[in-house]
Amino acid sequence: MRILVTGGAGFVGSHLCDALLAEGHTVVCADNLLTGSRNNIAHLAREPHFEFREQDVCRPFDVGKLDYIFHFASPASPVDYLEHAIETLQVGSLGTMNCLELAKIHGAKFLLASTSECYGDPLEHPQKETYWGHVNPIGPRSVYDEAKRFAEAVTMAYHRYHKVDTHIVRIFNTYGPRLQLNDGRVISNFMKQALAGEELTVYGDGSQTRSFCYVSDEVAGILALAKSEEHEPTNIGNPGEFTILQCAKVVLEVTGSQSRIRNEPLPQDDPKQRRPDIAKARRLLGWEPKIDLRTGLTMSLDYFREAVKASGAGA
Numbered sequence: 001m002r003i004l005v006t007g008g009a010g011f012v013g014s015h016l017c018d019a020l021l022a023e024g025h026t027v028v029c030a031d032n033l034l035t036g037s038r039n040n041i042a043h044l045a046r047e048p049h050f051e052f053r054e055q056d057v058c059r060p061f062d063v064g065k066l067d068y069i070f071h072f073a074s075p076a077s078p079v080d081y082l083e084h085a086i087e088t089l090q091v092g093s094l095g096t097m098n099c100l101e102l103a104k105i106h107g108a109k110f111l112l113a114s115t116s117e118c119y120g121d122p123l124e125h126p127q128k129e130t131y132w133g134h135v136n137p138i139g140p141r142s143v144y145d146e147a148k149r150f151a152e153a154v155t156m157a158y159h160r161y162h163k164v165d166t167h168i169v170r171i172f173n174t175y176g177p178r179l180q181l182n183d184g185r186v187i188s189n190f191m192k193q194a195l196a197g198e199e200l201t202v203y204g205d206g207s208q209t210r211s212f213c214y215v216s217d218e219v220a221g222i223l224a225l226a227k228s229e230e231h232e233p234t235n236i237g238n239p240g241e242f243t244i245l246q247c248a249k250v251v252l253e254v255t256g257s258q259s260r261i262r263n264e265p266l267p268q269d270d271p272k273q274r275r276p277d278i279a280k281a282r283r284l285l286g287w288e289p290k291i292d293l294r295t296g297l298t299m300s301l302d303y304f305r306e307a308v309k310a311s312g313a314g315a
């Protein structure tokens, strides 16, 4: 197949490009490098079935005949979407509509990278796909949450009204090599601080929970969903739940760091609990994650060591 990956120079998108190339497809990666990096795809420079196009997908564009579109373009970490608030709303709305138009024109299948943030600060735990969420529509995080909720709505509309073969994955916290070091997410923060010998910052008392999915598990789930007949949103994440404090301790253990933990006030609208219910993915796709947090962090250690060295942190 000839496949377009938007946001393919980002963290998850670049791993997806690798996996699609490994399956023998031709991949066109469209990315405006807003939060992504050429470094993430540098290893593909001489790959004959890979093409990079520097492209803002909020502007109408065409890359020729396509069989599949994976729409992953969007700032994703709180640091990035708070800094690029309007761009986040644009790529979730205009960008998604442009990509759906391309899918319609070329008769291509379409998969939207959505997010667990659609559940907001959830009142139901763990979160099933049938839960409609508890989202503050005007809070600071709304630029991301509501953009993705709109993206889901317009994807379903193209499916219903234009018969585009669409899929929606709700990605839960994913980590691994190529995660941006300074994106403010729990794993990158802790790994950076631990490896640089700085204190680990825990917001609040650290009793809020998160679940973390290693990137190869996430991509395997996304590919299984892409090949399925399922059109409604499907959670792909790791249901292993950790308090932030437990997570900090695993990071200290894996890195062998002597760093101490420092508590800071909780940011506004910070979700207290996040854990995917993956019963639907297990049932429909026969998928479940294989890599636990300790193993995944160990597999990411070399990348984070290099990234910390390159950043000069702790030097």
Ligand SMILES: NC(=O)c1ccc[n+]([C@@H]2O[C@H](COP(=O)([O-])OP(=O)(O)OC[C@H]3O[C@@H](n4cnc5c(N)ncnc54)[C@H](O)[C@@H]3O)[C@@H](O)[C@H]2O)c1
Binding pocket: 006, 007, 008, 009, 010, 011, 012, 013, 030, 031, 032, 033, 034, 035, 036, 037, 055, 056, 057, 058, 071, 072, 073, 074, 075, 076, 077, 080, 091, 095, 113, 114, 115, 116, 170, 171, 172, 173, 174, 175
């Ligand atoms: N990483 C996670 O834990 C996670 C969780 C939930 C959802 N997601 C979703 O997965 C997708 C990828 O996330 P990520 O963690 O890899 O983030 P990322 O920031 O590393 O990647 C996003 C990519 O999109 C590109 N981009 C942004 N706006 C663009 C535009 N207008 N045109 C073209 N390219 C644009 C960026 O330059 C970047 O390369 C996002 O849609 C995100 O919402 C990720």
